[in-house]
Amino acid sequence: MSVDIATVKRVARLSRLAVSDEDAQRMVGELNVILGFVEQLDEVDVSGVEPMTSVIAMDMKKRADVVTDGDKAADIVANAPASEEGFFLVPKVVE
Structure with a gap:
């Protein structure tokens, strides 16, 4: 795959970068070298x-x-002004 000046201009426009003609010509060569690698x-x-995941071999920590x-329902509603059976009680706002 090789890059031409039209591709460089298009990518620059999509990236919202202002690229002059001489910079675009220089980038064609640089991008073609990168693509070659x-x-x-x-x-x-x-x-x-x-x-x-790393240059050092290691096992990732995993959980079941x-x-x-979550066993957190009581903690979650503990500070609520009003709750019932693990749910928040709020005033009715829609008639």
Whole structure:
């Protein structure tokens, strides 16, 4: 994939950046070099490499994925002016 001056201008416009013609011409070369480096990564065989979250191998801390009510209903309504059976009581506002 290569970048042309029209692509650079379009990306600059979408990014709301003011780019002069000479800057756009310079960016064409720079972006093509960057894309060349990225294309080199396609040559690397990573089929046996496990995904990593860090450069140091470590296990991620995980918790059990279970649905609970949180056991916090009493704490949540403790400061409410009025509550009943774990729910807030509020005055009626719609007739």
